[in-house]
Amino acid sequence: SIGKKHKFWESQPVGQFKDIGDASLAEGPIEPPTLLSEVKQEPYNLPSQYEWTTCDIDLEETCTEVYNLLTNNYVEDDENMFRFNYSKEFLRWALRPPGYYRSWHIGVRAKGSKKLVAFITGVPARIRVRDEVVKMAEVNFLCVHKKLRSKRLAPVLIKEVTRRVHLENIWQAAYTAGVVLPTPITTCQYWHRSLNPKKLIDVGFSRLGARMTMSRTIKLYKLPDSPATPGFRKMELRDVPAVTRLLRDYLSQFIVAPDFDENDVEHWLLPAENVVDSFLVESQENHEITDFCSFYTLPSSILGNQNYSTLKAAYSFYNIATKTPLLQLMNDALIVAKQKDFDVFNALDVMQNQSFLKELKFGPGDGQLHYYLYNYRIRNGIAPSELGLVLL
Numbered sequence: 001s002i003g004k005k006h007k008f009w010e011s012q013p014v015g016q017f018k019d020i021g022d023a024s025l026a027e028g029p030i031e032p033p034t035l036l037s038e039v040k041q042e043p044y045n046l047p048s049q050y051e052w053t054t055c056d057i058d059l060e061e062t063c064t065e066v067y068n069l070l071t072n073n074y075v076e077d078d079e080n081m082f083r084f085n086y087s088k089e090f091l092r093w094a095l096r097p098p099g100y101y102r103s104w105h106i107g108v109r110a111k112g113s114k115k116l117v118a119f120i121t122g123v124p125a126r127i128r129v130r131d132e133v134v135k136m137a138e139v140n141f142l143c144v145h146k147k148l149r150s151k152r153l154a155p156v157l158i159k160e161v162t163r164r165v166h167l168e169n170i171w172q173a174a175y176t177a178g179v180v181l182p183t184p185i186t187t188c189q190y191w192h193r194s195l196n197p198k199k200l201i202d203v204g205f206s207r208l209g210a211r212m213t214m215s216r217t218i219k220l221y222k223l224p225d226s227p228a229t230p231g232f233r234k235m236e237l238r239d240v241p242a243v244t245r246l247l248r249d250y251l252s253q254f255i256v257a258p259d260f261d262e263n264d265v266e267h268w269l270l271p272a273e274n275v276v277d278s279f280l281v282e283s284q285e286n287h288e289i290t291d292f293c294s295f296y297t298l299p300s301s302i303l304g305n306q307n308y309s310t311l312k313a314a315y316s317f318y319n320i321a322t323k324t325p326l327l328q329l330m331n332d333a334l335i336v337a338k339q340k341d342f343d344v345f346n347a348l349d350v351m352q353n354q355s356f357l358k359e360l361k362f363g364p365g366d367g368q369l370h371y372y373l374y375n376y377r378i379r380n381g382i383a384p385s386e387l388g389l390v391l392l
């Protein structure tokens with residue numbers, strides 16, 4: 001109807017633009033939980049030629065279908081030059097954390113061809129908001145095939161994942177998007193640190209600076225061959241208890257942050273080839289673990305370039321500096337990312353990242369990433385530096 005800019009989102013229990021600044025609205029859940037018997041038992045209606053499917057990503061062929069749908073139809077940059085290319089092993093990691101529900105890996109197939117044409121996922125997470133730890137779903141990988149866009153399929157996918165999350169007695173969610181929706185709890189800038197400037201310029205990701213030559217640019221971004229910090233090493237299984245303690249302490253300073261336990265740390269932060277890398281600093285004298293850094297592997301397909309098909313990107317994940325200066329720790333992260341042949345190292349301006357971005361020669365990206373909570377109001381929102389949550 002008239003004046004409704006977000007017909008779907010204005011019907012949802014999310015902060016509404018019209019409510020911004022209304023101090024009378026309490027922080028916390030917007031709607032109370034309903035009785036499980038009152039949750040809609042059957043799936044939402046799809047247009048008649050489509051059907052719901054649960055995607056069992058442990059099955060090689062199903063994981064391949066999901067991979068192919070996302071590879072061809074998922075998020076592109078504003079200039080449609082790059083598209084995220086999450087790998088199959090990354091998807092298995094992202095979608096099977098401790099306590100995951102297979103029923104939250106939701107697909108839509110065309111009835112005739114059985115082709116997978118849409119997807120949306122949730123994974124369970126405990127998210128602390130100030131002093132409250134809330135069971136939430138982290139919703140991600142919302143994707144509708146390019147040929148089925150602008151048919152209002154997304155609201156149906158969102159309502160269906162909401163219904164399935166409700167069936168597990170969970171009433172809140174966290175998600176991010178590059179688009180503005182009602183209503184961000186914070187808006188982050190993303191930054192890029194060139195590791196392979198020649199390739200980044202060749203593919204149009206970066207441009208040669210004014211009064212800069214290629215050789216001068218290569219020199220500008222050159223890094224040492226190995227990390228500077230004594231005791232800097234790869235994280236191992238035996239480090240999980242110490243890293244968990246370090247991480248829980250560190251994240252307690254932020255208003256919104258995951259409430260990770262040892263099982264979560266083992267899943268999300270133990271190194272997994274081509275998925276996630278994590279390093280720590282073990283003090284030489286007392287073998288205490290004093291610092292930690294991590295990044296995940298998310299390549300982007302390069303659309304329409306003769307010489308290159310993939311941009312190898314590392315994304316800053318969780319970093320903790322208690323003894324080593326954060327600047328030095330992150331420079332060591334850049335060094336190991338370059339050693340692993342990444343082309344670029346990306347970071348959001350969340351947590352304490354703003355303290356190293358410019359000094360380590362990150363350049364600002366061309367867009368923003370907005371963070372959202374579903375059915376949970378945070379009065380006035382928060383600053384990116386008050387946010388301790390990184391979603392994949």
Ligand SMILES: CCCCCCCCCCCCCC(=O)CSCCNC(=O)CCNC(=O)[C@H](O)C(C)(C)COP(=O)(O)OP(=O)(O)OC[C@H]1O[C@@H](n2cnc3c(N)ncnc32)[C@H](O)[C@@H]1OP(=O)(O)O
Nearest residue numbers: 006007008009140141142143144149150151152153154171
């Ligand atoms: C208690 C549990 C709760 C769980 C649920 C929590 C909430 C989870 C929410 C999901 C979180 C996902 C997080 C995530 O995955 C990370 S953000 C990445 C989303 N995916 C992509 O960008 C891939 C490429 N694009 C597409 O596949 C389509 O364009 C999509 C599917 C994005 C929209 O398909 P479409 O064919 O282009 O559009 P219609 O079907 O005609 O629908 C239009 C309506 O969709 C609203 N829309 C557009 N983009 C959105 C987005 N990224 N989030 C939420 N809503 C989005 C839009 O505002 C409009 O609603 P409005 O009229 O009210 O404005």
Ligand SMILES: CN(C)Cc1n[nH]c2ccc(-c3ccc(F)cc3OCCn3ccnc3)cc12
Nearest residue numbers: 075076077082084177178190300346347391392
């Ligand atoms: C977070 N997760 C939900 C995926 C997701 N969805 N929507 C997005 C919009 C921006 C970023 C993002 C986050 C950090 C970053 F350093 C660069 C980014 O996008 C660059 C532009 N781009 C898009 C595709 N290829 C390149 C991620 C996402």
